[in-house]
Amino acid sequence: MKEQLEAIRESALRAIQEAGAAADLEALRIRYLGRKGELTAVLKRMGTLSAELRPAMGQMANEVRAALEQAVERQSAALEQKALEARLALETVDVSIPGKREDIGHRHPMYTALDEFKEIFINMGFEVMDGPEVELSEYNFTKLNTPDDHPAREWTDTFYLDEESRTLLRTQTSPMQIRALETYGVPIRMISPGRVYRKDEVDATHSPMFHQIEGLVVDKGITMADLKGTLNAVIQEIYGAGTQTRFRPHHFPFTEPSCEVDVQCARCGGKGCPTCKGEGWMEVLGAGMVHPKVLSGCGVDPEVYSGFAFGFGLERMAMARFKINDLRLIFENDIRFLEQF
Ligand code: DAH
Numbered sequence: 001m002k003e004q005l006e007a008i009r010e011s012a013l014r015a016i017q018e019a020g021a022a023a024d025l026e027a028l029r030i031r032y033l034g035r036k037g038e039l040t041a042v043l044k045r046m047g048t049l050s051a052e053l054r055p056a057m058g059q060m061a062n063e064v065r066a067a068l069e070q071a072v073e074r075q076s077a078a079l080e081q082k083a084l085e086a087r088l089a090l091e092t093v094d095v096s097i098p099g100k101r102e103d104i105g106h107r108h109p110m111y112t113a114l115d116e117f118k119e120i121f122i123n124m125g126f127e128v129m130d131g132p133e134v135e136l137s138e139y140n141f142t143k144l145n146t147p148d149d150h151p152a153r154e155w156t157d158t159f160y161l162d163e164e165s166r167t168l169l170r171t172q173t174s175p176m177q178i179r180a181l182e183t184y185g186v187p188i189r190m191i192s193p194g195r196v197y198r199k200d201e202v203d204a205t206h207s208p209m210f211h212q213i214e215g216l217v218v219d220k221g222i223t224m225a226d227l228k229g230t231l232n233a234v235i236q237e238i239y240g241a242g243t244q245t246r247f248r249p250h251h252f253p254f255t256e257p258s259c260e261v262d263v264q265c266a267r268c269g270g271k272g273c274p275t276c277k278g279e280g281w282m283e284v285l286g287a288g289m290v291h292p293k294v295l296s297g298c299g300v301d302p303e304v305y306s307g308f309a310f311g312f313g314l315e316r317m318a319m320a321r322f323k324i325n326d327l328r329l330i331f332e333n334d335i336r337f338l339e340q341f
Contacts, residue, residue: 001042001049001057008038009064016071022079029072039065109341110211110330113318114193117213120237121191124230126215129192131176137166139175144254145293159197159208169197173214174254177290177309180216181298186305187219193314204326211314218290218300218307224257227287227308231261235284238317239263244270246281255288255309266320275325282320285312 012032019025032039043061046054107115118128137160141153151157152171159169176192184190193213200206217226228247235245244264252258262283265276272278287310292302315330322341324330329337 001045002060004042005060005064008032008042009067012068013071016068016075019075022076025072025075025079032068033065039068108338109322109324110314110318112341113321114213114314117238117317118191118193120234121215125189127190129176129180129190131173131179131192131194133170133195133197134161135168135170135175137168139178140168140170140172143178143294143297144174145291146253150253157199159199171198172196172311173212174309174311176214177216177254177294178298181218181300186300189217191215202328204328207327207331213312213314215310216290216307218295218305220305222306222308224289224308227289227310231285231287231310235261235263239266239320250286252286252288254291254294256291258286258288261285261287284316285310287311
């Protein structure tokens, strides 16, 4: 029995020390120290020994058990330590490595121009409204007093969405005049920026998608003087104090009278240069007094109420504000361009 105990001690200690994983170690513990383990089996046979031998063998068996238990504990601690060290090595942070630069974007210059524009109007008591880009012909044209044979209604100019020409991608933000009046009634003071679409070829001044900002004021006693005063004040804010403006007669179906507004070219002071194409003036918006038919079509009595409306081109405004000379730059999203603002 003594040899047996020695043999168990030796082989068990070696195996325990060599155990490389917690599961292996547990298997060894069960194999030697478990209820059906090898050491337990020897202990069970203790009763067959003579009374003389029993105490010495008992003591030895207890020593072997204690030694094995200790070895298991030690190995278990060693394995845990090793696992910890491996994890720490894996998760080491080298604080001396230079950091990665995050490229943080910023607002697109056109939206910066729009924010400034909104701010000016909000300060004058206007509300800002959003409208649908997919619009009914009725709102884009008919309710805006546009005759059935008007050239803007042609399939060659407008992106229609059905065979019957009932729905389209809006060609202007003016339908928001109708939606605003129908939804909120009078008095009203609003602007509505957004995308518009036309079948135009792309060049330095054209794009099939661009942005407009519509404006509408309707109240009792609104006159052309309010239109001029308001738009002049806004233009001074955007293009700088002292900017000269020119109100030219024009025609729009939904305003009467109508005008286009030009600002004097800041680059040449009106003499004519490449920026203004030799004109000395640059067109910035269309405007006019809201047509009585538009008002009555929205349930507003034109005998009691009057108003003015206007439509700015947002790209053109951003181009003037940031001295951008080609419309395509605004839409191409070239980082080398955008980083300059
Ligand atoms: N919707 C016109 C266009 O796209 C611009 C415009 C002109 C808007 C006169 C208006 C206006 O509100 O009164 O050319």
